[in-house]
Amino acid sequence: MAFINCKMCGGTMENTKGLSVGVCSHCGTLQTLPRLGNERIATLYECADRMRRNGEFDKAAAVYEKVLAEERTDAEAYWSLVLCSYGIKYVEDLKTGSRVPSINRAQSRPVSEDENFKSALKYADEYQRELYENEAKVIGGLQKSIEGVTLQDAAFDVFISCKEDDKNWRRTQDSVIANDLYNQLTHEGVKVFYARITLENRSAEEHEAYRFAALNTAKVMVVIGTEKDYFKAPQVRNDWSRYLLFVGSSGGRKTVIPAFKGMHRSCLPEEFAGFYAQDVSKPGFMQELIRGINKLVGYYEAKPLAEGTAGVNANVTAHLNRAHQFLEEGNWYKADEFFELALNEDPENVDAYLGKLMAFAHARRREDFYNCPEPFDTNENYRIVEKLGGEELAAELRGYIDYINERNKNEYLAGIYNKAVSAMNVAMTDQTYISAAELFKKVPGFQDADELAEKCLEKAEAYRKNTIYTTAMMQMQQNGLRGYQEALESLEKIRGWRDVEHQISICRRSIDEINEMIEADRQERKKKKASKRRKVLAIVFGALAVVAAAIVILVLTMN
Numbered sequence: 001m002a003f004i005n006c007k008m009c010g011g012t013m014e015n016t017k018g019l020s021v022g023v024c025s026h027c028g029t030l031q032t033l034p035r036l037g038n039e040r041i042a043t044l045y046e047c048a049d050r051m052r053r054n055g056e057f058d059k060a061a062a063v064y065e066k067v068l069a070e071e072r073t074d075a076e077a078y079w080s081l082v083l084c085s086y087g088i089k090y091v092e093d094l095k096t097g098s099r100v101p102s103i104n105r106a107q108s109r110p111v112s113e114d115e116n117f118k119s120a121l122k123y124a125d126e127y128q129r130e131l132y133e134n135e136a137k138v139i140g141g142l143q144k145s146i147e148g149v150t151l152q153d154a155a156f157d158v159f160i161s162c163k164e165d166d167k168n169w170r171r172t173q174d175s176v177i178a179n180d181l182y183n184q185l186t187h188e189g190v191k192v193f194y195a196r197i198t199l200e201n202r203s204a205e206e207h208e209a210y211r212f213a214a215l216n217t218a219k220v221m222v223v224i225g226t227e228k229d230y231f232k233a234p235q236v237r238n239d240w241s242r243y244l245l246f247v248g249s250s251g252g253r254k255t256v257i258p259a260f261k262g263m264h265r266s267c268l269p270e271e272f273a274g275f276y277a278q279d280v281s282k283p284g285f286m287q288e289l290i291r292g293i294n295k296l297v298g299y300y301e302a303k304p305l306a307e308g309t310a311g312v313n314a315n316v317t318a319h320l321n322r323a324h325q326f327l328e329e330g331n332w333y334k335a336d337e338f339f340e341l342a343l344n345e346d347p348e349n350v351d352a353y354l355g356k357l358m359a360f361a362h363a364r365r366r367e368d369f370y371n372c373p374e375p376f377d378t379n380e381n382y383r384i385v386e387k388l389g390g391e392e393l394a395a396e397l398r399g400y401i402d403y404i405n406e407r408n409k410n411e412y413l414a415g416i417y418n419k420a421v422s423a424m425n426v427a428m429t430d431q432t433y434i435s436a437a438e439l440f441k442k443v444p445g446f447q448d449a450d451e452l453a454e455k456c457l458e459k460a461e462a463y464r465k466n467t468i469y470t471t472a473m474m475q476m477q478q479n480g481l482r483g484y485q486e487a488l489e490s491l492e493k494i495r496g497w498r499d500v501e502h503q504i505s506i507c508r509r510s511i512d513e514i515n516e517m518i519e520a521d522r523q524e525r526k527k528k529k530a531s532k533r534r535k536v537l538a539i540v541f542g543a544l545a546v547v548a549a550a551i552v553i554l555v556l557t558m559n
Contacts (some may be wrong), residue, residue, distance in 0.1 A: 012466075034067075048063035079120040156217050162223070188290070228267050244271060258278070319338050
């Protein structure tokens, strides 16, 4: 009997030879099973399934292709390619506890027209075919809901993709650059898809719908990477690999702009060859990138100057007007320079100090303070504005700061919470569930973190006990005294779990029976040994008697 990982939850399940479907003992899902012709095929499936569950769909598909290179009629391998094509992950329905598919790579083509789906049906038996067709209907329903959202929303002009968090769950530099680019493009009237902001108030069910809408309609995709591996992060790679398919069929109406830093252009993924790449560390990078994007999307809207500029003379007014123009263009250095010129002539000009603060915070208008990544109350210009600008302006700025602090706190908590949810969804062992629980415990009281922490610990305990139980079952199959003794020792640790009490009684009965057999065998061997000894003694004594008789006869004859 072989063991495989459940393609829904990742738990270990039995794959009895000859069966094409089975039920996972962990999540209770009825599912199709692969053909495990040899150990290599089993290893390939284990590797590919793990990649798919982690969202590395392209890598997983490459491994499933290796399976088909050896087993061309394996229906499960073809179905697995379908799952990769549509980015299918199985998530737990918190209401029912069952595993349901979620689409992470929506396609315009229905599942029924997918060639791999047709091959899966061709080589499937009747049990597999029924499950494939039923699940294809579910995926089709999800596709329609995604298309519905796509049709309802206006088209996006630009799609920004980047790795949001590093390995320590901290926000990446890529994310900061993406946020700045999003703000500047949005201010100029460009409709931008940036998941961190665009999906912020969307339900999890809507995420893929909006992502697909953006991939389908955006004229430009900007892929940001300050480290080589960030371009290959699962979500980032999924974004640009899917978008390249749209680029190929767009007739030149779509393009990709890779934005890199700290590496040579040759380090970019080879799929970006032929696209114009931008170096983030290059002076004027942001302005050049925005100018290029505006040309590609086909419009540029000039913005009016900021209202309310004041000055004591014509020079101050001119300097302030010019400074606000630079603010509108996002040229923060020049804006600060001209605000400083205004202060040279009017040292107490509140508008100039406020302008310097806006340049520091990269805010084109006051309301852009909301988008500042960190509070700005430590800046010297803030303290001057607070002192000279009056209570109303001071209250307005304090409101921005309070908003930023609250937003950052919620983002921090949400970041840990989301990582915990992701860790929980891909957990396959007791230790990975415990790790997820520890993450939830870092955000007590946030959403349902406390409840999910308990759930993870329950899952961890279940996995721990199930591992002990499975090991004990394998030990019992050895049908030997030592195997039953080791199994009994293991089962004693998880009394009350599943049918452990019944299995303990089997072990004890088997141990007693084996011991009785051993004792009976020992007694039998003892009897045989005693009998053999008596026979030997009889022969010896008989021989001695013959010799003695011969001696007596000889003596009598001689006399």
